[in-house]
Amino acid sequence: MSRISYIEDQVSxxxxxxxxxxxxxxxxxxxxxxxxxxxxxxxxFEQARIEFFRDLGFMDEWIKxxxxxxxxxxxxxxxxxxxVYFNEQLRIYVKAxxxxxxxxxxxxxxxxxxxxxxxxxxxxxxxxxxxTGKAAPWSAEWKEILENxxxxxx
Amino acid sequence: MSRISYIEDQVSxxxxxxxxxxxxxxxxxxxxxxxxxxxxxxxxFEQARIEFFRDLGFMDEWIKxxxxxxxxxxxxxxxxxxxVYFNEQLRIYVKAxxxxxxxxxxxxxxxxxxxxxxxxxxxxxxxxxxxTGKAAPWSAEWKEILENxxxxxx
Amino acid sequence: MSRISYIEDQVSxxxxxxxxxxxxxxxxxxxxxxxxxxxxxxxxFEQARIEFFRDLGFMDEWIKxxxxxxxxxxxxxxxxxxxVYFNEQLRIYVKAxxxxxxxxxxxxxxxxxxxxxxxxxxxxxxxxxxxTGKAAPWSAEWKEILENxxxxxx
Amino acid sequence: MSRISYIEDQVSxxxxxxxxxxxxxxxxxxxxxxxxxxxxxxxxFEQARIEFFRDLGFMDEWIKxxxxxxxxxxxxxxxxxxxVYFNEQLRIYVKAxxxxxxxxxxxxxxxxxxxxxxxxxxxxxxxxxxxTGKAAPWSAEWKEILENxxxxxx
Numbered sequence: 001m002s003r004i005s006y007i008e009d010q011v012s013x014x015x016x017x018x019x020x021x022x023x024x025x026x027x028x029x030x031x032x033x034x035x036x037x038x039x040x041x042x043x044x045f046e047q048a049r050i051e052f053f054r055d056l057g058f059m060d061e062w063i064k065x066x067x068x069x070x071x072x073x074x075x076x077x078x079x080x081x082x083x084v085y086f087n088e089q090l091r092i093y094v095k096a097x098x099x100x101x102x103x104x105x106x107x108x109x110x111x112x113x114x115x116x117x118x119x120x121x122x123x124x125x126x127x128x129x130x131x132t133g134k135a136a137p138w139s140a141e142w143k144e145i146l147e148n149x150x151x152x153x154x
Numbered sequence: 155m156s157r158i159s160y161i162e163d164q165v166s167x168x169x170x171x172x173x174x175x176x177x178x179x180x181x182x183x184x185x186x187x188x189x190x191x192x193x194x195x196x197x198x199f200e201q202a203r204i205e206f207f208r209d210l211g212f213m214d215e216w217i218k219x220x221x222x223x224x225x226x227x228x229x230x231x232x233x234x235x236x237x238v239y240f241n242e243q244l245r246i247y248v249k250a251x252x253x254x255x256x257x258x259x260x261x262x263x264x265x266x267x268x269x270x271x272x273x274x275x276x277x278x279x280x281x282x283x284x285x286t287g288k289a290a291p292w293s294a295e296w297k298e299i300l301e302n303x304x305x306x307x308x
Numbered sequence: 309m310s311r312i313s314y315i316e317d318q319v320s321x322x323x324x325x326x327x328x329x330x331x332x333x334x335x336x337x338x339x340x341x342x343x344x345x346x347x348x349x350x351x352x353f354e355q356a357r358i359e360f361f362r363d364l365g366f367m368d369e370w371i372k373x374x375x376x377x378x379x380x381x382x383x384x385x386x387x388x389x390x391x392v393y394f395n396e397q398l399r400i401y402v403k404a405x406x407x408x409x410x411x412x413x414x415x416x417x418x419x420x421x422x423x424x425x426x427x428x429x430x431x432x433x434x435x436x437x438x439x440t441g442k443a444a445p446w447s448a449e450w451k452e453i454l455e456n457x458x459x460x461x462x
Numbered sequence: 463m464s465r466i467s468y469i470e471d472q473v474s475x476x477x478x479x480x481x482x483x484x485x486x487x488x489x490x491x492x493x494x495x496x497x498x499x500x501x502x503x504x505x506x507f508e509q510a511r512i513e514f515f516r517d518l519g520f521m522d523e524w525i526k527x528x529x530x531x532x533x534x535x536x537x538x539x540x541x542x543x544x545x546v547y548f549n550e551q552l553r554i555y556v557k558a559x560x561x562x563x564x565x566x567x568x569x570x571x572x573x574x575x576x577x578x579x580x581x582x583x584x585x586x587x588x589x590x591x592x593x594t595g596k597a598a599p600w601s602a603e604w605k606e607i608l609e610n611x612x613x614x615x616x
Contacts, residue, residue, distance in 0.1 A: 339489060
């Protein structure tokens with residue numbers, strides 16, 4: 001799987017995941033070719049990412065009306081490795097990657113019940129100020145939380 | 155089509171429509187049976203309803219942050235008369251039905267390029283106060299706009 | 309709640325449900341008003357209906373390529389009783405209603421974690437022949453399964 | 463915009479597009495932050511890609527039940543440059559990039575009515591055999607069509 005630019009070594013890349021979110025493939029998520037439509041893993045990524053940030057305590061802060069900051073997605077990508085079908089029970093894994101001043105790279109992996117990796121992905125999210133719309137640096141506390149997560153997984 | 159409770163006489167019911175919104179069936183909107191998934195007409199209804207209220211001048215008011223009121227959907231229903239397939243070009247018709255103090259019944263009809271009616275529907279929307287969440291009566295001006303629409307179509 | 313035509317008495321109507329399917333409201337399912345978009349309960353209904361038919365043993369038959377029959381949705385309706393928000397954990401209840409020769413009415417109820425009913429609905433599904441597209445009567449065996457379900461719930 | 467790995471020079475990269483597909487942002491495609499949900503551009507990409515392949519004459523072949531081949535998406539990515547809001551009228555541009563034996567890289571660009579680029583993307587699609595599921599090389603004729611498209615745009 002060396003063709004995927006954000007994965008150096010797949011075995012160690014996979015081992016670094018521990019947090020996951022279960023999802024079940026809905027009928028409405030299949031398309032006329034009988035497969036999971038290829039736009040749906042991005043919906044799963046979003047759901048799993050939100051659970052991940054909720055687990056870190058960030059999400060509750062961002063959705064407060066009084067919060068100065070929010071997050072935006074800067075980019076997203078997905079590599080489709082194996083077809084997924086209606087009613088499959090998937091685990092969507094999430095981990096933090098490279099941490100910037102106001103951004104963090106998030107990596108994703110979707111596994112089926114046979115533990116086969118069906119799709120992988122990544123994308124950068126950026127904390128921005130609600131007022132200015134500009135990048136808002138992580139607080140020291142939050143940066144440490146992210147860095148601890150990253151260390152733990154390695 | 156007498157089985158549909160909100161349609162007394164289909165010919166005259168259909169003739170009362172004039173406003174419509176064009177939509178094209180997307181690949182992601184089909185399902186593994188090759189048909190338009192049955193949840194999608196409700197997305198089309200929403201889009202067409204919004205265009206309809208935009209045309210009346212109501213929508214721009216509701217989405218203003220300063221607006222005191224907004225709308226909610228009280229109920230929705232759809233009768234599926236003919237299968238719809240990928241890439242079909244549909245017209246989603248909208249008209250006002252029964253007008254209440256703070257609500258209005260909206261009727262819908264989806265026609266394909268052969269002018270065949272593929273699905274029909276209706277649903278009541280209610281204007282509510284953003285503060286209290288309670289029903290907010292139509293202004294005299296808006297009620298007249300709605301009643302004129304209703305008259306015009308008959 | 310007498311305004312809902314398919315519910316005679318809400319207490320007994322609610323008590324007749326036992327089968328349910330858990331769903332969690334996704335971020336992508338909210339809209340700019342911060343609510344669950346009103347097209348989404350129909351996606352939940354579909355998912356729960358499929359689980360219900362899977363539980364009865366019907367679904368596995370219908371999705372076999374060798375199966376002579378499939379199902380289509382004849383109509384769908386939903387009454388929205390209470391706003392639903394991001395991340396709520398819902399239970400989508402399903403029960404069989406009136407049974408026809410080749411059709412069955414399906415009723416739905418969505419409850420939140422406080423056991424409040426957020427939306428209710430119903431819709432008829434029809435078994436059709438894949439070849440002819442015409443209604444295909446229930447086998448005696450399947451009709452009995454449906455009737456037993458109906459009896460059990462009362 | 464040098465941070466985007468698949469764009470060497472943005473001006474020339476943008477100039478190479480000519481084919482586009484108009485889309486209007488639906489209410490159901492916004493999320494509780496009031497923006498176009500970040501999963502939706504992938505739906506737009508799919509729709510525009512299908513129109514592009516239809517224009518080339520490939521799509522009609524693939525969806526024939528008698529067709530030996532079909533296409534699958536190998537990967538997809540999107541860079542979000544500017545927030546998009548409800549009701550915006552977008553043009554989704556598509557062009558062919560690098561052509562492989564059985565695959566082709568597709569590039570995407572979403573522009574709003576002010577001609578501002580809101581998001582860009584790319585992804586590789588692969589022609590596969592319906593029987594074996596393995597990559598099915600382009601016919602000489604189709605390869606020429608793709609190469610002509612690529613040449614025309616430069």
